[in-house]
Amino acid sequence: MNATLTFGNTTAGKIAVVGLGPGEPRFLTPQASAALEEAEALYGYMPYLERVPVREGQQRFASDNREELARAGAALAHAAAGAKVAMVSGGDPGVFAMAAAVIEAIETGPAEWRALDLTIVPGITAMLAVAARAGAPLGHDFCAVSLSDNLKPWEIIETRLRLAAQAGFAMAFYNPVSKARPHQLDRAFEVLREELAGTVPVIFGRAVGRPDERMRLVPLTNARGHMADMATCIIVGSPETRIVERPGLPALVYTPRRAGDA
Amino acid sequence: MNATLTFGNTTAGKIAVVGLGPGEPRFLTPQASAALEEAEALYGYMPYLERVPVREGQQRFASDNREELARAGAALAHAAAGAKVAMVSGGDPGVFAMAAAVIEAIETGPAEWRALDLTIVPGITAMLAVAARAGAPLGHDFCAVSLSDNLKPWEIIETRLRLAAQAGFAMAFYNPVSKARPHQLDRAFEVLREELAGTVPVIFGRAVGRPDERMRLVPLTNARGHMADMATCIIVGSPETRIVERPGLPALVYTPRRAGDA
Numbered sequence: 001m002n003a004t005l006t007f008g009n010t011t012a013g014k015i016a017v018v019g020l021g022p023g024e025p026r027f028l029t030p031q032a033s034a035a036l037e038e039a040e041a042l043y044g045y046m047p048y049l050e051r052v053p054v055r056e057g058q059q060r061f062a063s064d065n066r067e068e069l070a071r072a073g074a075a076l077a078h079a080a081a082g083a084k085v086a087m088v089s090g091g092d093p094g095v096f097a098m099a100a101a102v103i104e105a106i107e108t109g110p111a112e113w114r115a116l117d118l119t120i121v122p123g124i125t126a127m128l129a130v131a132a133r134a135g136a137p138l139g140h141d142f143c144a145v146s147l148s149d150n151l152k153p154w155e156i157i158e159t160r161l162r163l164a165a166q167a168g169f170a171m172a173f174y175n176p177v178s179k180a181r182p183h184q185l186d187r188a189f190e191v192l193r194e195e196l197a198g199t200v201p202v203i204f205g206r207a208v209g210r211p212d213e214r215m216r217l218v219p220l221t222n223a224r225g226h227m228a229d230m231a232t233c234i235i236v237g238s239p240e241t242r243i244v245e246r247p248g249l250p251a252l253v254y255t256p257r258r259a260g261d262a
Numbered sequence: 263m264n265a266t267l268t269f270g271n272t273t274a275g276k277i278a279v280v281g282l283g284p285g286e287p288r289f290l291t292p293q294a295s296a297a298l299e300e301a302e303a304l305y306g307y308m309p310y311l312e313r314v315p316v317r318e319g320q321q322r323f324a325s326d327n328r329e330e331l332a333r334a335g336a337a338l339a340h341a342a343a344g345a346k347v348a349m350v351s352g353g354d355p356g357v358f359a360m361a362a363a364v365i366e367a368i369e370t371g372p373a374e375w376r377a378l379d380l381t382i383v384p385g386i387t388a389m390l391a392v393a394a395r396a397g398a399p400l401g402h403d404f405c406a407v408s409l410s411d412n413l414k415p416w417e418i419i420e421t422r423l424r425l426a427a428q429a430g431f432a433m434a435f436y437n438p439v440s441k442a443r444p445h446q447l448d449r450a451f452e453v454l455r456e457e458l459a460g461t462v463p464v465i466f467g468r469a470v471g472r473p474d475e476r477m478r479l480v481p482l483t484n485a486r487g488h489m490a491d492m493a494t495c496i497i498v499g500s501p502e503t504r505i506v507e508r509p510g511l512p513a514l515v516y517t518p519r520r521a522g523d524a
Contacts, residue, residue: 021291029386031288068519092386094393096519100401103516107506114508120394122386124291124354131356132382139362141422143405143431152521156430160403163429167422169405244369246376254365257330257358259414 013079015116016086017093017102019123020051024209027124035121039086043075044098048088068098072105076113092125096146096174126233127172130205133215135244135252137203137235140259141169147188148175154184158191165195170241170255173234177225185225185234192236193220201237201253204228217243217251275341277378278348279355279364281385282313286471289386297383301348305337306360310350330360334367338375354387358408358436388495389434392467395477397506397514399465399497402521403431409450410437416446420453427457432503432517435496439487447487447496454498455482463499463515466490479505479513 016035021027046062063071079085089098106113131138143164198221206214244252278297283289308324325333341347351360368375393400460483468476506514
């Protein structure tokens with residue numbers, strides 16, 4: 001798994017799965033910029049593609065949010081034909097995003113896709129941007145959970161929330177609501193209120209760094225599903241998470257590096 | 263918690279806590295570059311400071327790895343005197359790094375520190391870089407756990423590992439070993455072998471993207487503490503994590519977006 005093996009050793013086209021971060025250019029790494037610049041063809045969910053500056057001669061293939069596996073297959077077939085392809089992904093492609101879909105498509109697709117020069121380009125995932133804006137709520141042990149039951153039964157989600165609360169993890173929630181699932185986030189908060197004190201801080205972060213940024217801090221007892229939309233990342237503190245009030249400034253939320261009696 | 267409140271509204275100096283990512287310039291975001299460039303004084307653990315290009319007239323204050331709170335206090339005092347200060351942090355400052363220490367110092371320090379213009383600049387944290395190099399092992403629900411018992415009792419760590427395994431989380435381990443704690447990682451693997459199948463993939467990732475990069479993939483049954491050092495980030499798959507073999511290329515490790523019977 002060294003650079004020579006991963007980046008060389010094939011002439012059958014290239015595919016990069018590129019994390020754009022939370023959306024503002026200031027979060028885009030030089031590696032991601034270079035991968036986008038180099039690509040002959042860009043694939044991705046329309047709102048992510050729209051964030052990439054147009055370059056003449058570069059093809060664009062936009063798709064719907066729900067067609068991940070089909071989109072991955074189309075991009076891989078294009079790369080296998082010899083093209084330099086970039087699949088754009090919001091945040092980090094490895095966190096509830098396109099990298100797993102691309103690799104699943106490789107696993108189930110034609111053998112030649114396994115010979116492709118594949119690079120996953122990491123990015124700033126939503127929870128890191130929201131945490132940075134709020135302080136350091138993920139400063140100690142934490143978990144990241146998708147609340148979507150499109151791809152797993154809701155019972156698994158409830159079990160994971162309970163075990164995570166019992167473990168003392170702070171938690172970041174991705175995909176907290178959708179039009180098809182308006183009530184599940186309220187149920188998630190109910191489950192957590194059975195396991196955690198009502199004073200545990202909950203952060204709703206949306207569109208960090210963009211003009212329509214919205215940050216909201218409430219105690220768990222007051223957390224409600226209508227406070228989030230599809231683009232919100234939610235961070236629930238651990239029992240150790242603290243709030244530091246600042247006169248005239250937003251409070252800072254942080255989880256100390258110390259836990260238990262140590 | 264909007265931009266005006268957080269970035270303006272004070273004249274008492276500035277402090278940015280800046281995530282450098284895993285170490286290579288290609289991971290450094292434009293926001294981080296700008297914060298480093300703007301700073302009049304840099305604070306940080308020596309090996310991180312050494313990654314920042316020297317700029318004439320910019321002061322540097324290097325410190326030992328174990329002096330986090332003292333380092334944070336010195337940087338805050340400097341900022342409170344009116345300077346533009348950057349505290350550099352490896353990876354993401356909010357994940358087992360300097361952001362929580364800086365906010366803890368603010369909480370326990372003089373009231374004027376609460377008036378400082380504080381910005382946390384997110385970065386690519388180690389687990390995202392290691393995951394990207396290996397495939398998408400964090401492609402579904404996962405947790406991040408520090409294995410250091412400097413700041414929490416070892417019993418809490420074992421409990422968290424068991425609950426995380428029962429929850430079906432993939433796991434990323436930070437601070438897996440140190441000279442003072444050579445045997446605890448072996449104990450952690452023992453605990454996990456009691457909860458998980460021996461076939462679960464374990465990835466040891468070190469110095470991703472650097473000339474001395476080392477990636478290693480073993481089944482849990484063969485995972486041993488000596489395979490890691492202080493700078494290693496370890497990813498343990500979930501029971502759903504899969505390996506895709508590639509002729510002449512490293513295998514890809516990914517956790518499918520689908521879980522349970524959905």
